[in-house]
Amino acid sequence: MQGDLDLGKYQMTVLSAWGAALVLIVALVALTLIRGAKVRRALEAAEARKGKDQ
Amino acid sequence: MIALFLRDLRLAIRAGGGFGLGLGFFLIVVVLVPLGVGPEGRTLSLIAPGILWVAALLACLLSLDRIFALDHEDGSLDLLATAPIPLEGVVTMKALAHWVTTGLPLTLASPVLALLMNLPGPGYPWLMLSLALGTPALSVIGTFGAALTVGLKRGGLLLSLLVLPLYVPTLIFGAELVKRGAAGQAVATPFLLLAGITAGAAALLPFASAAALRVNLR
């Protein structure tokens, strides 16, 4: 199916637009998830310390 | 409140010619552009209204960060906030002092600089009019930006980033007014819009500025 796809003379245009957009989307998602995981881990560590004190 | 205004003026004068400096910057931008762009008269007169307005805007912008920064550093702002004058008044006076030290001299000097930029003859009165009408808005909007960023280290460039998009409508209508005036077209619409922006900003923004200042002081 992919083989059939013919983007014609605008191949570069379409591919670069899609490429740039997808890179940005993936980067946004990745940053969101990475920061989320980092904060979650730090919070869990802090909660654990707090739990021990009490 | 008048005392505050007078003090700010006096400080501007004492600090190595506050009036001259904004003007100097205006002058230098206007000089730099032909240096960078090249000396062709036709190109210059084409871009003159826009560049003159951009230069005026940048000259305003550069002096913004000092509106509150110095007062914050030396503790005066804390004292003003507890003084028996409303913070809205303080903010308005600060904006007014900024305009008198920046916008007003720019307006008065603009014809000379327009000469350097080859502005077409009929544009001169419109240039002065548009600056007289538009620079107060620049001061008021800038004061708002300064109130938002007071107390932040290196607030200067952040301030520019915040304020410049807010300056866009003023710039467009101001430059448009000069452009149409210089070309002898109808100027009523940009004129009214520019006046509207200035009036609206002067009437409403001091409240936002005072609120931001209050938040920043606590």
Added chain:
Amino acid sequence: MIALFLRDLRLAIRAGGGFGLGLGFFLIVVVLVPLGVGPEGRTLSLIAPGILWVAALLACLLSLDRIFALDHEDGSLDLLATAPIPLEGVVTMKALAHWVTTGLPLTLASPVLALLMNLPGPGYPWLMLSLALGTPALSVIGTFGAALTVGLKRGGLLLSLLVLPLYVPTLIFGAELVKRGAAGQAVATPFLLLAGITAGAAALLPFASAAALRVNLR
């Protein structure tokens, strides 16, 4: 000495994205000019090399006053002057840190902004080359200006006045290089002159800056 450089970088990053802000200003000036001048593509590509260089210069300029001002206010500069590193080294490191936080990002971002200004296609590599070559000179010269004005209240605009004339040769050759490159003409002369200015400024000005700093501290 490396420690000083690293500290300045760290301070720039801490202070709300030091890198982004110089860049932000460059971006905004480049956006404002078309807003003022109007949207015609032909006019814009005519003035693009000049305006891009003027914008880069202004973006550099705006961050100059902080090179020494903060260190002076909090007393660090006194301490650095009595530290076991030569003041020439301090000045060079400060200039280097300024370039890394301002000139370098400007150079890297310039193609995107050239797009907005409709720069003709062949001009792009020359634009980046000229900025890479010229912005170090802007930082070094700016550091000299900052050293001259350190400790003056409201030095910011005075600094601009002092430094801008010094920037003129860099601006002219830089813009000329881009203009010729964009038009496909010979670029050797402005290229060599620009490189010469940068090399000369970097080699000699630190001594002048250190001397100015010494005078200002006593």
Added chain:
Amino acid sequence: MSIWKYANPKQFMQTSAWALRWLVPLTAVLMVLGLVWGFFFTPPELRQGSTVKIIFLHVPSAMIGINAWLMMLVASLIWFIRRHHVSALAARAAAPIGATMTLIALITGAIWGEPMWGTWWAWDPRLTSFLILFLFYLGYMALWAAIEEPDTAADLTSVLCLVGSVFALLSRYAVNFWNQGLHQGPSLTVAQKQHVADAYWYPLMICIAGFIAFFVTLVLLRTRTEIRARRLQALLARERMG
């Protein structure tokens, strides 16, 4: 119970965790379906050739770019009036998404413009006002980043969002002064679709739905992170207090 109970962080964490269980798969399905359909199974258009495929990224991201700002405006108002922390944090969480979407619209539009208009960029009113919107996003995020204390930052960014919205509208109107521009006017509403052939209409609708779901999902995820960061900050400060 009023809807304000969701403004309680604990309640919000629970509700959003539940909602995310549905939203994440929904987003994935819609995005993949819409994008794959749009990229692989749409024919080239007569005039535009295959560049028409860019529409499936350009239009949804442009819509989100605008509406994210609206959402931030509403959230800022809620923070002002009722001082619900989740609201302020949601506004903060939405800004980078809106900025990225705006950037995507700008980039795809620019790339599209090269073959269509023969230029990457033109100072067309719609393009210009979008660029200004992007600047507003940058300023808003820079202000959040520059202020240490969270409540102060929330207050100041809300003020900026309110004032900025007014000025963004003004500039939208101001740039219309120049000319009608190259960019085509709004031809696409849910009710009427006469300008778009069916072959593009259905995948486009799916993409738009996918982007909306994507936005909601990310806002929820990021808001949860902001809430956790806030709680973390409070705990750490507490630890220092002893």
Added chain:
Amino acid sequence: MTPPAAALAVTDLAVSRGGLPVLERLRFTLHPGRALILRGPNGSGKTTLLRTLAGLQPPLAGFITAPPETIAYASHADGLKATLTVAENLAFWAQIFGTGDIGAAVDGMNLRGLLDRQAQNLSAGQKRRLGLARLLVTGRPFWLLDEPTISLDVASVALFAEVVRSHLAAGGAVLIATHIDLGLPEAEVLDLAPHRARAPAAGGLMGAFDEAFL
């Protein structure tokens, strides 16, 4: 100076800095004619308390009876303009506070000889004297002073005590945070140590922003 209608009374006050409670369960009354000295080690929250009383930041809990309009606050910083002369600096504040006359303040803090000197050319102690003279032109009954005698020499400290005494005699009241002896034996002392904010687990208050998050 209009004498204060009432005392500055503080009930169950808690103050916070950077979102964290610093002091709590504060309860004291400052009567006209009295001086109260705040004592506490570095970082115990004296500055924070004074800023709260002056109305510069909202209290975390509790009440303050005196409105901010009756309070003059002198912080670590003096609020001087380097390029204005001593006389201009004082005259400005006198105008802002609507009192107008700076003669008493000048004589009170012994600034006659320096009137035409720019503030940037004063020594540290001279600057401080000018900062204190500002209090005299506010015409307000309650003075909140944060380490007022920093940099002052012995003679100036005595001068300052004199000024405070005459303010008290005129029906004013002062609250002073300091680590050193001020030569005011008649002043009461409030030790802040027992008022340190406790962790919430130990019964303390929540911080302003984290009540929803803890």
Added chain:
Amino acid sequence: MTPPAAALAVTDLAVSRGGLPVLERLRFTLHPGRALILRGPNGSGKTTLLRTLAGLQPPLAGFITAPPETIAYASHADGLKATLTVAENLAFWAQIFGTGDIGAAVDGMNLRGLLDRQAQNLSAGQKRRLGLARLLVTGRPFWLLDEPTISLDVASVALFAEVVRSHLAAGGAVLIATHIDLGLPEAEVLDLAPHRARAPAAGGLMGAFDEAFL
């Protein structure tokens, strides 16, 4: 720390501020292991003298034997970066002075608990402690301190005296300008009053720039 080769000796020194002579005929020697306290009323020229000794301004007349490279100067301002943490601030100065280790300084001024706090979030006294800790990382024998105990509470003043004593014991020397008692009874005192600059008519020196005009 390398012990100083010699003492800091001052001969016939005259110092000026703003072009006017402030102090003259100064002559004293600061031997290793000794502390000297400068006393004088506000505006008598203590800060000016210290800045001159530190090499920040040229003397009007006279000689100073110790080169500036042996001198660490702590002024009214602390030279702290608000956005750097306590540890980063100290580490920076340690690197600049090539000493590298901040452990001793941190313990000396009791900053362990604050290491990760940004300088802007310190109280006045905590900032001052950090400013003094900087002296310990310079590794220099002569300390010139301008009112070092400003804002410090009693415990911190004692801590400071302790640090000064161990510096003296290690062969260092300190010169302190202050108005308050530092708990250093062993220190000698130099009163600046007799050294006040006289008018030229009375035999005093000319100012730096006006000799040509008088």
